[in-house]
Amino acid sequence: MEQINVGIIGCGSITKFRHAPEYKANPYVNEIVFFDRNMERSKALAEEFGGRAVETVEELYNDPSIIAISDCSSNDTHHIFTTDALLSGKHVLCEKPLAVSIEYAEKMLDAQRKSGKKLMVDHNQRFTKAHQKAKQLIESKELGEVLTFKTSFGHQGPEHWSVNNSNATWFFKKERSHSGVAGDLGIHKIDLIHYLLDDEIVDVHAFHGALDKVDENGNPIEVCDNVVAALKTKKGRLGTASFSWTYYGSEDNSTKIYCQKGMMKIYHDPENQLIVETKDGEVIKYQLEAIQTNDNQTSTGVIDAFVDAIINDTDPIVTGQDAMSSLKVVEAILGK
Ligand SMILES: NC(=O)c1ccc[n+]([C@@H]2O[C@H](COP(=O)([O-])OP(=O)(O)OC[C@H]3O[C@@H](n4cnc5c(N)ncnc54)[C@H](O)[C@@H]3O)[C@@H](O)[C@H]2O)c1
Numbered sequence: 001m002e003q004i005n006v007g008i009i010g011c012g013s014i015t016k017f018r019h020a021p022e023y024k025a026n027p028y029v030n031e032i033v034f035f036d037r038n039m040e041r042s043k044a045l046a047e048e049f050g051g052r053a054v055e056t057v058e059e060l061y062n063d064p065s066i067i068a069i070s071d072c073s074s075n076d077t078h079h080i081f082t083t084d085a086l087l088s089g090k091h092v093l094c095e096k097p098l099a100v101s102i103e104y105a106e107k108m109l110d111a112q113r114k115s116g117k118k119l120m121v122d123h124n125q126r127f128t129k130a131h132q133k134a135k136q137l138i139e140s141k142e143l144g145e146v147l148t149f150k151t152s153f154g155h156q157g158p159e160h161w162s163v164n165n166s167n168a169t170w171f172f173k174k175e176r177s178h179s180g181v182a183g184d185l186g187i188h189k190i191d192l193i194h195y196l197l198d199d200e201i202v203d204v205h206a207f208h209g210a211l212d213k214v215d216e217n218g219n220p221i222e223v224c225d226n227v228v229a230a231l232k233t234k235k236g237r238l239g240t241a242s243f244s245w246t247y248y249g250s251e252d253n254s255t256k257i258y259c260q261k262g263m264m265k266i267y268h269d270p271e272n273q274l275i276v277e278t279k280d281g282e283v284i285k286y287q288l289e290a291i292q293t294n295d296n297q298t299s300t301g302v303i304d305a306f307v308d309a310i311i312n313d314t315d316p317i318v319t320g321q322d323a324m325s326s327l328k329v330v331e332a333i334l335g336k
Contacts, residue, residue, distance in 0.1 A: 004029060004307070004310065005030050005031040005065045006032055006033070006066065006069065006070065008032060009057060009069060009070065009072060009081045009085075010071065010073035010074070011034050011035070011038070011045045011072070012036075012041065012164075013161055013162055014122075015045060015070070015072045016045060018300055018302070019072055019303060020032060020048070020049040021299075023303055024050065026303060026307050028311055029307065031051050032046075032049060032050065033051055033052055033053075033054055033063070034046050034051060034053045034054070035055075036053075041163065060085070060090075061084060061085060061088035061090070067091060068092070068306070068307070069081075069092050070093045071093070071094040074176050074177070075095075075100050075183065076175060076178070078095065078099050078100075079100070079105070082111070082119070083108050086114075086117050086119060087111050087114065089117065091119075091309075092112075092119050093120045093121075093302070093306045094108070094323075095122050096122050096183075096188070096323065097178075097179060098121055098323040099327065100177075100178035101331075109321065118306075119316070120306045120316030120317070120318055120319070120320075121318050121319075121322065121323035122318070123195075123318045123323065123326065124300040124302045125191060126192065126195045126317065127300055127301040127317075128289065129273065129289040130274040130286070130288045130289070131192060131266065135196050138198075138259075143278070144260025144261040145259060146237055147237060147238075147259060148237060148258045149193060149197070149237065149239035149255065150241075151193060151240075151254070151255040152241065152244075152252045153185040153188055153252065153253055154185065154243060154246070156247065156251075157245035157246065158172075159171070159172070159213075167213070167214060171223075172213060172215050173223070179223065179331075180210070180223025180225060181224055181225055181226060181227060181244060182208060182224060182227050182334055183330050185245075186330060187326050187327070187329075187330050189243070189255070190329045191318070191322065191323070191326045193255075197233060199233040199235045200233060200325055201231045201239075201329045202232060202233060202234045203232035204229055204230070204231055204232075204329060205229065206229035206230070207227070207229075208227045208333060208334060210223065211225055211246060213225040213245060226243070226244045227244075253267045254266060254267045254268045255267065262276060262277055262279050263276075263277050264276050269285075271287065272287055273286060273289065274286040274288060
């Protein structure tokens with residue numbers, strides 16, 4: 001296969017900052033075709049990144065030159081667009097969270113199996129340099145077995161990120177977001193813990209609430225803006241997690257992994273993205289790469305991995321089944 005054309009559904013922030021620039025930079029991508037129900041947005045991105053805008057999503061599905069599609073629509077429509085795209089013969093990179101219910105997610109996984117096409121989900125935390133290094137250290141067992149973990153992901157809230165830069169954002173609406181900060185930020189760290197520990201969270205005790213955010217009418221939002229959770233994995237590891245849209249200082253994207261012979265601090269120190277402290281007092285500081293934040297958009301590597309999986313016909317790094325496992329933990333956090 002030489003070069004491919006790709007389609008993008010949804011032309012908001014994640015497309016502008018990650019999917020479009022990363023497809024544009026990928027040598028295997030020939031043309032990007034943009035679709036959004038708001039055509040001003042699709043036309044603007046076609047102009048900014050090259051490519052063209054189409055008026056209907058069917059134009060993407062029916063175009064044989066389009067091999068792959070990114071589903072960057074809001075959470076409530078992933079199960080529709082991703083399923084239809086798979087069944088029309090396209091490989092799909094779906095944004096997280098996979099879906100707004102387990103039932104819808106199962107239908108998406110069925111569509112993937114039926115179509116034989118690739119389904120990858122954008123759990124980009126796996127790809128960062130410090131997380132990759134941490135994974136390698138855990139697998140080497142240099143620090144022994146993992147015992148416990150603490151993970152956190154919080155920032156000032158999606159109303160500062162979404163293309164609709166206001167309290168009226170869909171991120172605050174129950175029927176469109178479904179899971180609030182749990183499915184927005186929490187799911188990233190759940191996927192990360194599953195990946196790093198080669199394990200799965202199977203037991204959850206959690207609190208969630210809408211503590212501070214208000215909608216466009218000044219009412220508390222319909223979804224949670226904060227979560228704190230105690231977690232247990234299949235292999236018996238114990239951990240805690242906090243996910244927040246109300247961290248009104250700097251973003252917290254940090255994880256600590258405690259092992260039998262020492263511990264790892266990941267993204268605690270902006271200069272040293274991974275710090276290993278051993279039981280006998282040794283401290284090893286790794287300067288890798290600053291994590292992507294809403295203000296620091298570097299390449300995630302996700303688009304390249306998706307295109308590589310298509311070109312080389314390999315399984316994607318984050319499968320639909322992986323995303324289903326994380327979604328189940330989010331549902332448990334929300335008491336579903
Ligand atoms: N992987 C990550 O780190 C990450 C970061 C941010 C957002 N996301 C995910 O990406 C998705 C999009 O988020 P965003 O931040 O770009 O949101 P956004 O509000 O900035 O943009 C969403 C876009 O989708 C379009 N859209 C929504 N429903 C549509 C429909 N039915 N038909 C056509 N167009 C439609 C909207 O018009 C809008 O332009 C969400 O699922 C979100 O959770 C992932």
